[in-house]
Amino acid sequence: MLINKNDELIIEIDDIGSEGEGIGKYQGYTLFVKNALPGDKVRVKAMKCKKNYGYARLMEVIEASPYRTTPQCGIADKCGGCSLMHLSYERQLLFKQNKVRNCLERIGGFKEELPLGPIIGMEEPYYYRNxxxxxxxxxxxxxxxxxxxxxxxxxxxxxxxxxxxxxxxxxxxxxxxxxxxxxxxxxxxxxxxxxxxxxxxxxxxxxxxxxxxxxxxxxxxxxxxxxxxxxxxxxxxxxxxxxxxxxxxxxxxxxxxxxxxxxxxxxxxxxGDIKYQISPLSFYQVNPQQTKRLYEIALKFADLHGDETVWDLYCGIGTISLFLAGKAKQVYGVEIIPQAIEDAKRNAEINQIINAEFFVGAAEDILPEKYKENNIYADVIVVDPPRKGCEESLLDTIILMAPKKIVYVSCDPATLARDLRYLCDRGYELIKVQAVDQFAHSVHVETVALLNCKR
Ligand SMILES: C[S@@+](CC[C@H](N)C(=O)[O-])C[C@H]1O[C@@H](n2cnc3c(N)ncnc32)[C@H](O)[C@@H]1O
The missing domain is CATH 2.40.50.1070 (OB fold (Dihydrolipoamide Acetyltransferase, E2P))
Structure with a gap:
């Protein structure tokens, strides 16, 4: 083995991994180093050495990357929350944009003319979490x-x-x-x-x-x-x-x-103008300023004119459903947490929205059931699943329903890319993708994609 545990080495970092870790090479052997950045020259200690790659601990930054900044927070290097705070915000955005691009290219196989807009960042990326x-x-x-x-x-x-x-x-x-x-x-x-x-x-x-x-x-x-x-x-x-x-x-x-x-x-x-009641158990987006931008993009992608039927799957407390209801004929929301659906119904009521109906259950159960029993129809389907993405059985039902548009809101570009590929191999075309920074200083990124039905 070229490198053994506890060896100390000096390396240059030339890349960044999907979890924000610096990546450098020692005589061709790849090392992943937490808190190191591309452009850094660092002294590291090898911690875990596998055959082709290993993990090392950052001991000293010998020459700092031009993108390195001093984190505002004194415990940023220890705390698991802000693993990118030592990287300038501008570069954090570039990292996230590239993360989305890489997933779409490598996992989704979308190569030529990827319709990816420039990521939407925050003006003031601090004190944003609710x-x-x-x-x-x-x-x-x-x-x-x-x-x-x-x-x-x-x-x-x-x-x-x-x-x-x-x-x-x-x-x-x-x-x-x-x-x-x-x-x-x-x-x-x-x-x-x-x-x-x-x-x-x-x-x-x-x-x-x-x-x-x-x-x-x-x-x-x-x-x-x-x-x-x-x-x-x-x-x-x-x-x-x-x-x-x-x-x-x-x-x-x-x-x-x-x-x-x-x-x-x-x-x-x-x-925006919609009022929401939020209970302790309900999911609610954590960055309210960027959420408004995210939902506006979803609304723009849905391109509603007032006569459409929309299904909002994984609807939480009905946030996207109610945001879209004013522009659609009818909106249906599906969510697995009963309390969130109670909130969604109450939220429709307090906003005097009468064209939104909500169902409790797993989207992959409810949608196929309703499609089989009632032959339900959709002009637009919005999905906003948790990180693991959508079940294939749900995607199969969406494909059978053949909505003109699918708006996919995602907090994990890897599962987004997987699901977009599945849909694009079965009659859909990727029209636009837009990343939004909902989670400044962390490695996470939110993305909205628009798919049109080719049939
Ligand atoms: C990323 S959140 C989106 C919520 C909502 N669209 C929003 O923007 O606030 C995902 C939601 O999916 C719900 N969920 C998780 N698994 C589900 C499933 N199999 N079927 C339906 N909803 C599910 C979660 O409880 C959560 O509310």
Missing amino acids: KAQFPVSRNKEGKVVMGFYAGGTHSIIDTDHCFIQAKENDKLIQIIRSFLENYNISIYEEEKHNGLVRHILTRIGYVTGEIMVCIVINGNELPHQDKLVQNLREIPGMTSISLNINKANTNVILGDKVINLWGKSYITDYI
Whole structure:
């Protein structure tokens, strides 16, 4: 073996991987180095050496890449959240644009004249997130630790201030931390699956300023909860305080049951003119400014004139459905989480939208069932699946239904490329692709694609 574990080497980084890791070569042997950037000359320590490639730890930046910046956040290199904060924002956007392009070319096989528009970035890529999930633990000294997981681990980096979260979180963390310390509240221990407080979920309405706090516990009640409620209520904008019961031995953050402690069971926010009620368990896009842009692109791609039937699959709380309803004859939404569908129905009601109907269930079950039983029809189908993309059985039904347009909203360009290829091999043509930066400083990217039916 050319390189052995713990060898220290000096290499130049000349590429960046899909997870933002620097890629360099030592005498032809490829090394992946977290936190290193193309253009860096670095000293690294080999950690894991396979036959053709290995992983190394960054020990020293000897010559810095022109694209390297000092992260605003002092813990960015440890925290798993912002793995690109050391890269200039301009270059982060280029990285994401190339990531989408590479997936479409390599996985999707779309080569010639890829219809990919320039990525839409943020003007001010800080303090943009409306949702935080802080894991809680105690350190060896018994002090409460709250923050984010270190990259690829479950060890928590203690945090008082996060540069991508809404600033209101600082005060929330401070109050909850003091409460847990002062009342010596039991904290969950993942390895032993005992203890009480697991996570703190917060949500903040970007337009309304309404605040939600949900304490995730491995139990049925939180001792002295009235004291916590009393302190949290003092924060301007506080709207909803609840407990989420999660007794499962799993790393899934939320359980199914929510107990309201104070205020409403939801917060309200707007995207464009549409008002949305959001419950603790519902999916809601985390970057409200960019979400508006994302939905406007979806709307533009759908090109509705008022007489169309639209199916919005994986509709969450009906955000895209209701955004499109004003321009369509009828919209149908499908979503697997029952509470999200309750929100979607209520959201239609509070916006006086009467041409939207919602169904609970897996899209890959509901759509084929409805197509078989009722021969349902669509002019436009919108899909916005989780990272794993769409099931083939769903894509097959979409192909049978043959909508004129498919608008595919995706948070994973690799599964997007796979699914677009599947559709394009079966009667569809890729017309446009647009990436939007919903997740500044992370490696994630959101993409919208438009497909037209060739039949
Ligand atoms: C990326 S989110 C999109 C939600 C919504 N379109 C939005 O923009 O807020 C994906 C949604 O799909 C839901 N989901 C996951 N698997 C599903 C399935 N098999 N069928 C239907 N919905 C599913 C999730 O609960 C989540 O609400």
